Amino acid sequence: MKSRVRPIVAQMHGYVPGEQPRDRDVVKLNTNENPYPPAPGVARAIVAAASDDLRLYPDPGGSLLRETAARVYGVTPDEILVGNGSDDLLSMLMRAFVGPGDVVVYPEPTYSLYESLVTIQEGRVLSVPFPPDFSFPPALQAAEGRLMFVCNPNSPSGTFTPLEVIADLAARFEGVVVVDEAYVDFAAATALSLLAEHPNLVVLRTFSKSFSLAGMRIGLMFGHRDLLAEISKVKDSYNVGRLALVAGVAALEDYAWMERNVACIVATRDRLQSALAKRGYDVLPSTANFVLARRPGEDQAPVQQRLRDSGVLVRHFPTPRLADALRITVGTDPEIDQLLAAL
C-alpha cells in the first residue's frame, strides 16, 4: 500500500520507549520508574473518585490540581498547565512554538523525544554535543531559536546544569527556554525560583518519577500566565482524566512521602555509583534516579543482553556517543544487589 502520511512522518522512525515487559519477575531498571509505591492517599483518592461520576468529563482546566500545585510550589494557579504526562506538555510546546523551519536548540545526548517532536513539526534541530563531563556547552549560550530545551537533571547522563547558567540562558535567548525537570526532586535545586524574573522560561514537572505515578500520566507546566494562555490553545480540552487529577492532588498532599522515597533512592544511588566504579565503570555524578555507567570504547549492547538473560533490564542506547554506556535506574537495595551480582 502506498504511504499516505506526510513525507516527514513516513521517513521517521518514531520514539522508541524502553521495554515494558508483562513478565513481573524481571528486575526493571530500564525506564527510571520509582521502585517505591505512591503515597497511600493516592489509591484512596482514586477509589473514592471511581464512582458513577466517571460518566462526566473531567474539569478541562484541572483547577483543583492546579490550585494544590500552586500552594505547594509557591505560584498562582494561572501559572500552571496540566498535562497527560510531561510528554503531552512537550507536544504542546512544540505545536505552540515550532512551525516549519523553526529552530529548536538543545545540548545532546538528551531525551530523544525532543528530536522526534521537532521532526513532526518540520522544525530544525540545532544541537551541540555536551563535553565529556556533561557541563553545559558554551556554544549554546549564544544560540538563537524558537525553543531551547534543558533537561535538568539531564537524561541519560544524570548531570545537572547550574541555575546560574539557566538564568543566563533565559536572559539572552530570544525564544522560550524549557527546563524539563522530570528528575529534579532527586537533585538539589529547581528553576522554579527563576520564573518570576524570566517570562520566557517554562519549567516541566512529571509525577512519573519522584511521585511514583508513571502509570497515571500526570505532568505540570509552570510559566508566565500570558505564555501559558497561548500554549493552552493547542491543549486537548480534556487531556487529563478525572482519576489522574485526583491522584495528582493526593500525591502533592503527601509531599513528605515522596521526599522519604527520594531520600532512599539517593542513598542507594550513592552505593550503586561506588559499586560500579569499583567494577571499573566510569560513572558520572548523578543527580537523578539513574546512573550512566560507561566502559570507554566497549560496546555495552552485549552486556545489556546478558543482564536481560539473567532477568535484569537496563537501558542501552545504540548511538555512537552512548554505545559504551548503560543507563541504570536506581531500584531498591535488593534490586541493585541483584544487578551487581549479575554484572
Next chain:
Amino acid sequence: MKSRVRPIVAQMHGYVPGEQPRDRDVVKLNTNENPYPPAPGVARAIVAAASDDLRLYPDPGGSLLRETAARVYGVTPDEILVGNGSDDLLSMLMRAFVGPGDVVVYPEPTYSLYESLVTIQEGRVLSVPFPPDFSFPPALQAAEGRLMFVCNPNSPSGTFTPLEVIADLAARFEGVVVVDEAYVDFAAATALSLLAEHPNLVVLRTFSKSFSLAGMRIGLMFGHRDLLAEISKVKDSYNVGRLALVAGVAALEDYAWMERNVACIVATRDRLQSALAKRGYDVLPSTANFVLARRPGEDQAPVQQRLRDSGVLVRHFPTPRLADALRITVGTDPEIDQLLAAL
C-alpha cells in the same frame, strides 16, 4: 509581553469546550455525557489496578485493551490504536497527515475541533455546508485532500450519513477518510464493516458517550495495520494510563450494560423529539444521544441563558448557521421533564 508562539497560534481562539460546572445541582445537558453510570465492572477493575503498580508506566501499546476490542469488534489487534480520548486520536491523524497547505475536507457544521486542529497544522480546510436536511453534500464527493472527516452521526445535527455514501467516498477519495463514530452506538450502522474493503478508511470510537466513561479519556482508532503503524509514530508512547486501559477492558466486557443504557436513551430521545416538536421546534431526526432543536430565524442564545438561570445547561453555538438552534443532550427522563418544564 510580546507573543512568542507561532503566528498561526497567536491568531487562534482555540476550541471552546462546553461548560463543566462544579455545581452538582444543575441538569447537565450540554456536553453529551451519558446520564447513566458505567458498568459496575469498571469501578472494580479500577480499584484492583489502583495498586503499587501505579509506579510503573502503562503498556505503551495498550495490548490488553486492543486484544479485547479486537474480539468485540471482529478485527485484529494490529488494526486498532488506543488514544487518550478520541480527541487525542484526532490530533494524531492531523499530525500524521496534514502539513502546511495540505487540504482537509469535511461538511459543516460539524465537530468544531477539526478546524482548530487543521489550523495548528497550517493546513487548509475545504468545507461544504450541509443542505438543510443535513444529507451529505454532493459537492464533497468529488473533493480531494489529505484527510476527509465524516462525523457520523454528525454533531451537532445528530443526522446520519448512510454507509453506501461513505463506501463511495472511500473508494473515490485519494487521501484518508476518517469516520468519527463517537455517537454511533445510538445509531443503526457502523463503518467498521467497510474497513476490510477500504485501506484508506479510519474509524474512531470513544468511551465517553455510550460507555459512560467521559471522565476516563479512552478512544479507539480502527484502520489498516500499515496505516496505523505510520500513525503510531506520532503517538505519545504512554498516551493512555493504566487505569484507563483496565477501565476500557471492563467496559467492553459488559457490552450488554452499554446496550441497555443506549436503549433507555434512545427511548427518551424519541419522547424528547416529539415534545420539542409539539412546542414548535424544528427537530432533525437524531441518531445520537442529543437533539438539535431549531426555531428558524430566532436566536436561541437568550433561551439558553434562561434555561441556565433555571438550572438546565444546554449547548448553543454562536455561529450564523446554528444561532437559532439548541443542542440538547438526552438525559434521564426526569432531567428531560425538567428541561421541558423550564422551556
